[in-house]
Amino acid sequence: MSWSPGWVRGHWTxxxxxxxxxxxxxxxxxxxxxxxxxxxxxxGFSRSLPSIFPQxxxxxxxxxxxxxxxxxxxxxxxxxxxTLASFLSLVFGTSCGYVLSKLKFRGAGLIMIGVLVTQMMPxxxxxxxxxxxxxxxxxxDTMSGMVVGHISLVIPIAIWMSKGFFDRVPPDLEASARIDxxxxxxxxxxxxxxLALPGLAAIFxxxxxxxxxxxxxxxxxxxxxxxxxxxxxxxxxxGQYFTLHELQMAAALVFxxxxxxxxxxxxxxxxxxxxxxSVR
Amino acid sequence: xxxxxxxxxxxxxxxxxxxRNLTEGGGFIFLMLLPALLVVGAVIGVPMLRALEMSxxxxxxxxxxxxxTYGFHNYVRLFEDPDSxxxxxxxxxxxxxxxxxxxxxxxxxxxLTRRIVRFRAFWRVTFLLPWTVPAVVAALVWGVMYDGNxxxxxxxxxxxxxxxxxxxxINRETAFPALIVAQVWNEFPVAFxxxxxxxxxxxxxxxEAARIDRARxxxxxxxxxxxxxxxxxxxxxxxxxxMGFKSFPIIYILTGGGPAGATETxxxxxxxxxxxxxxxxxxxxxxxxxxxxxxxxxxxxxxLVARLQDERGGQ
Numbered sequence: 001m002s003w004s005p006g007w008v009r010g011h012w013t014x015x016x017x018x019x020x021x022x023x024x025x026x027x028x029x030x031x032x033x034x035x036x037x038x039x040x041x042x043x044g045f046s047r048s049l050p051s052i053f054p055q056x057x058x059x060x061x062x063x064x065x066x067x068x069x070x071x072x073x074x075x076x077x078x079x080x081x082x083t084l085a086s087f088l089s090l091v092f093g094t095s096c097g098y099v100l101s102k103l104k105f106r107g108a109g110l111i112m113i114g115v116l117v118t119q120m121m122p123x124x125x126x127x128x129x130x131x132x133x134x135x136x137x138x139x140x141d142t143m144s145g146m147v148v149g150h151i152s153l154v155i156p157i158a159i160w161m162s163k164g165f166f167d168r169v170p171p172d173l174e175a176s177a178r179i180d181x182x183x184x185x186x187x188x189x190x191x192x193x194x195l196a197l198p199g200l201a202a203i204f205x206x207x208x209x210x211x212x213x214x215x216x217x218x219x220x221x222x223x224x225x226x227x228x229x230x231x232x233x234x235x236x237x238x239g240q241y242f243t244l245h246e247l248q249m250a251a252a253l254v255f256x257x258x259x260x261x262x263x264x265x266x267x268x269x270x271x272x273x274x275x276x277x278s279v280r
Numbered sequence: 281x282x283x284x285x286x287x288x289x290x291x292x293x294x295x296x297x298x299x300r301n302l303t304e305g306g307g308f309i310f311l312m313l314l315p316a317l318l319v320v321g322a323v324i325g326v327p328m329l330r331a332l333e334m335s336x337x338x339x340x341x342x343x344x345x346x347x348x349t350y351g352f353h354n355y356v357r358l359f360e361d362p363d364s365x366x367x368x369x370x371x372x373x374x375x376x377x378x379x380x381x382x383x384x385x386x387x388x389x390x391x392l393t394r395r396i397v398r399f400r401a402f403w404r405v406t407f408l409l410p411w412t413v414p415a416v417v418a419a420l421v422w423g424v425m426y427d428g429n430x431x432x433x434x435x436x437x438x439x440x441x442x443x444x445x446x447x448x449x450i451n452r453e454t455a456f457p458a459l460i461v462a463q464v465w466n467e468f469p470v471a472f473x474x475x476x477x478x479x480x481x482x483x484x485x486x487x488e489a490a491r492i493d494r495a496r497x498x499x500x501x502x503x504x505x506x507x508x509x510x511x512x513x514x515x516x517x518x519x520x521x522x523m524g525f526k527s528f529p530i531i532y533i534l535t536g537g538g539p540a541g542a543t544e545t546x547x548x549x550x551x552x553x554x555x556x557x558x559x560x561x562x563x564x565x566x567x568x569x570x571x572x573x574x575x576x577x578x579x580x581x582x583x584l585v586a587r588l589q590d591e592r593g594g595q
Binding site for chain 2: 013017020021024025028029031032034035038046047049052091092093095096098099103105111115116117118119120121122123124125126128129130132133148149151152155156158159184185209212213215216231234235245248249252255256259260263264267268
């Protein structure tokens with residue numbers, strides 16, 4: 001082991017990197033840690049916590065969530081809506097993205113821009129006309145209305161992302177499939193879709209999280225408590241005069257758990273999906 | 281007999297050409313586009329047009345008799361209203377602040393985790409975690425942490441000499457930056473994913489060549505990493521610009537636009553005008569303004585990117 005300047009410098013950089021990484025990680029994790037601390041504090045005591053370490057630990061907030069409130073019901077609603085919305089967006093969005101990527105036709109650029117513009121309208125300014133529209137067609141206060149609403153939030157990104165994925169599929173592969181007698185549709189199903197699969201996983205996750213987290217549509221388009229999604233349920237702990245922080249944070253953690261599991265299991269896919277979509 | 285044959289032959293060619301059209305030609309394009317465009321058009325397009333119509337109308341629940349009076353009055357009011365201009369400026373600052381903050385944080389996190397071998401999945405998930413927290417909940421957590429009397433941030437600052445805490449969300453000067461911090465924490469993972477993916481796509485040979493040339497870490501970053509990330513950064517910035525401009529729950533829950541309008545961005549002003557002021561027509565006008573401003577900002581940014589690429593010789 002030699003104490004050459006290069007060796008010393010290399011180790012100092014490595015040490016600096018590790019320390020910086022740990023500090024950054026701690027700063028980023030702190031709010032989530034604090035959610036956990038509040039969630040295990042007895043109801044009403046979270047405002048006067050004496051230290052950053054939990055003093056008393058109770059699981060009561062979690063149990064009362066399921067015993068006193070329809071949290072289980074809300075979670076089931078969220079799972080149904082998010083799964084349907086992200087799956088349908090995936091099917092519709094990728095077929096749209098495929099056509100925009102592989103076939104030359106007039107108006108393709110216009111469709112891409114138009115789809116992007118719909119994403120720029122702040123939700124708060126379309127919610128009133130959307131409410132009127134849903135009331136007129138009978139989608140107000142229904143699960144299917146919620147699914148349709150969430151599809152419209154996810155599809156534009158699905159189109160843009162999947163176009164990126166299909167752009168990366170070499171045209172030769174499809175050409176040779178078509179010489180072998182495949183139709184366009186056949187080439188889409190048998191060649192391009194399988195090759196874009198990791199990217200499709202990323203779109204599905206993105207759609208699932210967007211729908212899972214949506215508050216504005218969930219809050220405005222559904223009134224009946226038994227139809228609420230969990231995002232809406234969580235805010236119900238925020239009263240007009242006082243807020244049950246402990247219950248709310250417990251609910252938030254329960255609510256985040258499925259997404260965290262999806263992330264842990266699929267983190268490799270998320271990164272590679274984002275990569276195939278946008279690196280050229 | 282021959283006639284019947286010809287007719288069935290014709291029918292067959294017709295059927296075949298329809299089949300061909302649907303699996304190969306224009307019909308195929310149409311069918312593949314239809315469902316997606318139908319949903320987006322119905323759920324966002326139609327309400328957008330409806331909002332456009334409302335913006336020329338006078339639907340104000342405090343003056344119901346005015347409904348049906350069409351004209352440009354809402355747009356005249358838009359130009360005369362100081363609140364709308366300050367809201368546009370606040371939205372732009374908010375967007376700028378969250379984009380810069382998110383990109384800086386995501387880039388540092390991605391650069392630090394890139395070459396990590398041990399606990400790789402752990403670090404990745406760590407920096408993705410804030411994204412699992414919905415904006416509504418992020419707002420509530422930060423609200424608890426920012427609290428002037430009991431908040432943990434002030435309690436921790438008590439231990440730091442020469443620094444005193446503040447009533448973060450109530451002071452005019454601190455409220456807006458405090459919101460930006462909360463928003464950056466919540467949304468930077470989106471940028472993190474894209475930037476990390478972009479880093480992994482940079483060919484390792486480029487760095488090996490640089491190491492042989494004894495290039496310092498910063499030089500490597502400036503001459504290899506940044507240029508290679510150019511395209512992905514452009515995409516990320518557009519995504520973050522739209523997210524920042526549209527951001528609603530964090531601002532609305534933490535300050536509701538206060539203190540005294542200091543954080544009333546365009547989205548919050550729109551919501552307050554509609555659901556507190558009950559002036560739906562003026563709210564629709566503000567929504568139209570939001571679309572126009574964000575289109576200008578995004579297109580302007582894309583032009584800037586294109587010009588920068590031209591100057592660098594393109595790629």
